[in-house]
């Protein structure tokens with residue numbers, strides 16, 4: 001028997017892939033989204049499925065529905081969008097989180113929180129393990145998101161200790177793939193769209209900062225495994241541990257798209273982490289988590305998505 005599953009932020013990039021997977025596994029899926037960065041287009045093909053329901057709603061406001069599981073994915077993830085209305089980002093992470101934990105408490109459902117590698121800030125430990133407490137600026141331009149996600153983790157664990165809410169917390173590292181908005185503003189989508197249009201590639205800083213990029217299918221498998229794991233609350237890192245400089249990413253994308261684009265250097269935004277790579281030992285031990293897509297394979301799939309998207 002399938003479950004009735006709520007996915008907040010289900011019209012966004014990751015949420016839309018998750019919706020599809022959980023429907024295919026025979027569940028009922030209810031997507032709640034305020035369409036700030038999400039798009040109906042991402043879930044349009046699911047609308048005719050009788051097991052699928054879409055509700056336009058902002059999780060900052062209370063929600064009363066009956067569900068068995070909650071994936072709390074709602075929150076803009078691109079710096080451009082989470083900084084556009086920083087106060088709203090904080091509200092989503094604090095009030096939205098409280099509302100979703102309250103819903104989980106009332107319905108006795110399990111709730112999974114999509115936290116982030118940003119809780120490690122500009123890390124002084126490399127690669128990052130779950131035991132690392134992070135190096136985060138409380139008052140900078142990224143704080144609405146980084147500190148927002150940190151307090152949402154705190155809320156999860158306090159609701160668990162105080163009200164026995166059944167929580168799961170994952171820390172997602174840079175993930176990319178189809179269904180990203182061409183205007184998303186994150187590095188993989190920006191570089192691919194620029195390369196396909198033969199426009200300059202906007203490199204922030206000298207491009208020596210590193211990230212570890214995960215293809216969305218790998219991540220979604222890890223998310224569902226964590227939701228259904230007994231006796232393990234997390235937090236657990238999920239991603240891909242192959243680390244690249246942003247410059248190497250640009251060069252790879254130019255090569256794969258056969259682009260005439262040139263690199264244009266721009267100032268590095270403040271508090272931009274210089275390096276990031278997940279230690280995935282815990283995910284491997286607890287969830288048998290493995291990533292299957294090397295960067296080039298994931299990029300090829302993402303490039304063919306954007307080729308159709310921006311035609």
Ligand code: NAD
Pocket residue numbers: 008009010011012013014015032033034035036037038039057058059060072073074075076077078092096114115116117171172173174175176
């Ligand atoms: P996204 O911006 O594509 O999706 C976020 C979705 O949440 C959108 O559909 C948006 O409209 C919706 N949303 C935002 N605020 C809302 C609110 N208050 N009420 C209802 N809906 C709201 O981003 P994504 O990459 O799919 O990220 C999904 C989640 O995963 C986010 O919580 C993000 O912080 C987390 N995450 C993502 C990454 C990544 O690399 N993609 C990394 C770390 C964490």
Ligand code: UDP
Pocket residue numbers: 078079174185186187188190191202203204205209211246268269272273
């Ligand atoms: N970046 C870049 N050009 C862009 C967008 C991003 O050089 O057009 C850089 C950004 O400064 C950061 C890295 O790429 O160092 C990853 O940025 P993204 O916004 O994708 O994610 P995050 O910084 O949150 O990891």
